[in-house]
Amino acid sequence: MLGASGDAHMTAPLLELENLKVTFSTRRGFVEAVRGVSLSLKPGEMLGLVGESGSGKSVTGFAITHLLDKAGRITDGRIRFKGQDITRAGSADLRSLHGAAMAMIFQNPRAALNPIRTIGQQIADAILAHRRLSRREAQAEALQLLRAVQIRDPERRMSAYPHELSGGMCQRVMIAIAISCSPQLLIADEPTTGLDVTTQKVVMDLLAHIAAERGMATILITHDLGLAARYCARVVVMEQGRLVEEAAPLTLFHRPQHPYTKRLVAASPTASSRIEDLVPDGERIPLVDVAELPPPPHGTPLLLDVKAIGKRFDDGTVGVADFSMTMRGGESVGLVGESGSGKSTTSRMICRLIDPSDGEILFDGQSIGQIPARDFHRSALRKDIQIVFQDPNDSLNPRYTAFDCIAHPLLRLLNMRGGDRLRQRVEECADRVGLPRELLPRFPHQLSGGQKARVGIARAIACKPRLLVLDEPTAALDVSVQAVVLQLLNRLRREDNLAFLFVSHDLNVVRMMCDRTIVLRTGVIVEQGESRALFANPQTDYTRELVDAVPHIAAPAELLPA
């Protein structure tokens, strides 16, 4: 894979960007999303474009392919493709360019496919857009392509609709469409986000394989440094519309030059990183006690004792079956598993938001599984079990300010009245999660993702719970934000002796955060044990697959020549 760039300095670049600037006109005036990007790409090369959310990666990709929104315009700079200036290409040129010369693969493959056209037709459409073939020939070619992307049972898939395929299959189809007219340039915009960890790997391998096989130059847009490192020969880092660094992945990750890159690299969890390492020294939140958390002494009473709970939904699906676990005060337990394995269902049952169909939950020795979820809000234990949700965007009521959100449990569960005491308490919570007080009167849509996550955490800890259920609390956040949030959570846990039930699909994170880990598959526990040991030496294939699929930057010892 790396070989392609070996003698590439001889060949002319396929794509050249020269001080590219893209501006969007919004009602708040003009927003410069890309502020002068220059880069060049040789034929057959695979380039990684990384950066945080909003840094302008996608816009750059869309600018190259001329698929920008109506509001966006290339205001300056030049795009040269095979030596030709295509910055201001007309619509006729573009049509022949699109697909035939450059193609794009998008995030969320299912949405990117026309839901009411069969796979075969859609691939054939793409072929027919550029070549004079009969429909039948095009179909035959489409079948070829499906074979090329290694879809199982390609004949049958020809007449399938996107909803009948899994996400990974959809992405393969998308790749088939993109390569249908053998473009020289392929832009893959986060091709694997939204896919399962295990599927991610398979799709990326395929993409890399096809690109190499057909000699297509590829730009891989991603926010996952590990991913870029694994597949690209060269990585460029973008920050706020600018390129800040460009290097081979290993150099980049082990000797980052630019402070931004440094932060980004540090924040990406690896197989060996610790929470404290995620944030550069300056931003580190001082810990009460830096040492390893001692495992809670054995005498501590069980905080939570879950006995063989199960959940069968109205439609008959079994979400979880025979799930048992125990937790002591201050302990942190991780819950991992592929998508749909029942992680959220379990956490909601423990949180008493839904009723288990059978089994028993004891909290602090008291049975709480019997209280219907409908009535649990009146229970005195309500304030002891709180939850933090996955997506910070939809976990805040759009009509509540940050202040209202944090005050809500205080008003309801601690029966506080308005006034100074409430204000004081809310501000205290905000301080604890590092949320600036001046943000309190803002509405969710006026906050960034990280800020929203903090509001969600502040709300959950406001009434000092003893058990905090965290359902993928950082899944929607950028790595750097994730780092800060994880660190924050870790600190809170120590300070308050909180018990954590931490749900995540990012094994690196779980390993860092949790003492023990439970692995779920289709609602059943397949493995559990002390985190470090479990990941170092998985006992089941399923767990091993999960662990392997996580892309990480290889440890220096393995890769860097001494």
Added chain:
Amino acid sequence: QSRAETLRYVTGATVNTLDPNIPGSTREAFALSMSSYDRLVSFGRKQLNGKWVFDLDTITGELAESFQVSPDGLKITFKLRPDAKFQDGSPVTAEDVKWSLDRCVTAPILGKAQLLTGSLTSADQFKVIDPLTIEVTLPKPDKLALPNLATVYPIIINSKLAKAHATAEDPWALNWTKENAAGSGAYIVETFKPGEQVIAKRNDAWNRGTADKPAAFKRLIIQSVPEPATRANLVERGDADLVIDLQASDVQALEGKGKLKVISTPQYNAVTFISMNNTIPPFDNVNVRRAIAYALPYDDMFKAALFGRGAPLYGATWADGKPPSGGYPIPQPIKLDLEKAKAYLKEAGLPEGFATTFSFNVGQAATAEPMAALVKEQLGKIGITVDIQKLPDAQMSTAINEKKLPFFTEGIVAWLPSTDYFYRNFYTGKQRWNYSSTDNAELEKVAQAARFEADKAKYEEEGKELNAIHFDQMFQIPIWQAAQDAVMQPTVDGYVYQFTRQVDYRNLSRK
């Protein structure tokens, strides 16, 4: 046939049955039955203010070639036309007549109640003398017996045909005649689509018209067009030949344009009232009724509701305070006089007025709505608060029948408009048509006496007496007789105002 030989008649309502005896029959159904069936006798016509109207007093033979009333008035003998044939070609016999008349007085149909008013109540009264002669016996001489036989109900039906469709539950074949005409009339029904149209063709064998020859039009189209403005458009553009139920404003406009022939006849056998229920307080107080009678804005109502088209029944002067005639209805000596109204209210013990509702039915909204608004406004001036109630037709008739409405407007029509008939039917008994719920012993006595009164002068006296009681007690307030406005192409001739308030198609011809 050419368009000229076709009569296209448009109407707002619909012909809903071919047998006029079926409960619920519309006026349009009556009109059609006049042409599809024959009766023994029919009314003649006379001129009233230069317009042709039906004449109750001249009865001529229709199926009867001649008829004879015995000197004691107890027997009427009819000789049938020997050449009369049903539409299927079979001859009309005395048997058919008897079956038809028997049916009319025995079956549960509309004819029964009507013939009652002519002392025709039982099948025993009809006797077949020979195939062409039938004799009707009366319990006592009744001057309404013969006219009753000219109304729409005692149609002569082809009894053989009808009996063939009779069943055990339906011995009089009512279900069949509803949708099939089995008569000997001037027009043969071809298509019958209730709610849409009826098309009939001329019965060329029919010769019982006034001029002893078949009807003039070869084809007859009776079409329902619910929207009155559209009916006006149709006749104005020449697409319809004749319309009789237009809005007053449209008639006025069409008349003004002068392109069409407009014949306006006051509906002289009909009266529109402002009615008060004499049993519901405060209308049980005669002075309240009188107060109302003097508080109504008659002229404004007449102008606004009818555009002045009709015959007013108010504003008369009775020379010596006595009714000038024994006819019914006669113009009343009442007019808008608020002082008088207030005085009466005071006398009634209600100087401050009272509150009531005034009802009318949706079907009459075009005229009743402006009327109601004016009534409300005027009565407000003497302290009577009026709430207007607009009721769907069925609700209105139900409420009237149940005697629940205190104050409303309605109309009546009598096919056999004689004074005693009006008073007996519309002012006595606990029945629907007694709008005012009048229960006046004196009135009832005089009316009953008048019924069999043979002496014309005495009858006139009794009529005057009834009119005097009516005015004195002011049971309800007759306000006008609306005009029947027939608007037709200038070429259409022979229009006669009929007792059914409909057109008799047999009279019409094209110049």
Added chain:
Amino acid sequence: MSMSTIETSSTLRHAAFVLRGNPVTAIAACGALLLALIAIFAPWLAPYDPIASNVPAALQPPSAAHWFGTDQLGRDVLSRLIVASRLDLTIAVTAVAVSFAIGSVIGALCGYGGGRLDKAVGRFVDVLMAFPLFVLAMAMVAALGNRVENIVIATAIINLPFYIRFARAEVNIRRNVGWVEAARACGESHVAVVLRFLLPNVLPAMAVQVSLNLGWAILNAAGLSFIGLGVKPPTPEWGIMVAEGARFISTGRWWLVAFPGLALMSAVLCFNLLGDGLRDILDPRMRT
């Protein structure tokens, strides 16, 4: 609280932005406002008593004295129009408000709760929807009597299924979002979650429906008037005026239908265009 003013002001700013780019909606909004003002100040604006008859002056074409002419009873058409605006808007607003209030609560509860209640209400809604709605309105007015309240009730009932469905669907897609569960974790009961959290959040989306329905309710009342089941005389109401006036078209008294017709049209038009505009104002995709 002071917090909500922030949202209000940002919504207002957003609305102002949308309106600037959307002249049609802006005009409609102004029209609706004007209409409301006319309705509020109707008694002071009307040059004549709207129900005082003057039969000698009946059916006069527009003139300096009577700008919009006079009707069959000599009443001033302009005055009647102005005063009618109050009744028409009242009918429309109350009818829509009633069905909105009831429908959205029922729909939201069903959408959130699901289960047997949802099924039962769903059945009821099915029954209502399967009715020919205008005929249902007619029948109800005929059964209850044609008083203003009953016209309002009938209009409200025939609108009800739409609101129930709409609220149900909107709540249903939101019932599992994080902040709903968060509210429950904060100790709110199910009912409180629906009424205090979900409902306020679906209201904006329903505002579009409300606006469209306002226009529709006016038309509905007019239709009822046309077949004789409208507001009772002599109360001025646009529908009745149009219905009566329509019958004078062919006799050339155009002013009897034209002016009430225009009034009715402009009101309905305002509400419709406003509804369309609201959709844009409330569409989150239009917000940046």
Added chain:
Amino acid sequence: MGTIGATLARAGRRFVSSLPALFGVLVFTFLLMRVLPGDPAVFFASGPNAGQEEIEVIRRQLGLDKPLPNQLAIYLADVARGNLGRSMMTGQAVAKDLKERLPASLELTLTALLIALVSAVPLGVVAALRPGSLLDHGVRLFCSLGVCVPTFVSGLLLIYVFYYLLGFAPDPTGRIDIFTTLPPSRTGFLLIDFLLAGDLDGWSAAARQLMLPAFTMALFVIAPLARITRASMLVSLGSDFIRTARSVGLSWWRIVVTYALRNAVLPVITIAGIVFSTMLGANVLVEKVFSWPGVASYALDALLVSDYAPVQGFVLLMATIFVIVNLLVDLLYGIADPRATVA
């Protein structure tokens, strides 16, 4: 094939599950009619001399003398046997009346819907292609103008202008010029019957007759259809798969029509179904104005005179049609959208 089977099965389930609704409609109408303060017996005993006795006779004939539960039971049994009772107003069996009149209503409504769709969909698409442009506003204004005029006013105006003043349109007296001979009735739809009979003159006469009322109705429903087309077209144009289509260089036509419009048409189908059902019930006013012998005006007349059977029959018919239309929409949806079958 599997999809069609699944769609059909789903439609079948839907139908069965809508039977309770039909039953509800049946009972509810029955009760509603009895609540009406009008007594049909009194109204129809309207002969100049009809008294209490006649009223009783009619009451017995209508079965109104029995207690309410019995009446309901009898009515339900009758309906089950396909007997909808008799109309007092027309004197005919309600089933027969409805059978004769339904094609008129259907023909009118379908034509109107067709006109509306043919104009609304392109308008909506054009508006969606340039949202916020003058064209967009123009389309909105035009559509809204149609929906804000009561149908009886637009109907009467159209008659006044096109029949009375200009004389272009035939007289507004029903489905066919009275002097045209009717084709043999095969489907009840005049346009189809004329075609089957090969009578083109008759066909054009019937079509001319149909135009004004159909336009009157169409005007009223263009707005909601155009609005939904525009909205769903906007959604569809903004969705990811359109971006995909652009990224592979499909032609404009293919993107707009095959990709965007076909997806956007799904909600339009649903709305068109609703519009159709409501139109069929709500075109009372149009039918009245154009003397159209349809079912709605029939029901209105019956309602005003408290003639129970026709109103009950009509409502039942409408509810059934509503259910059938929903089924059709489902089927169409199932065919147009492969996802529908899994839901």
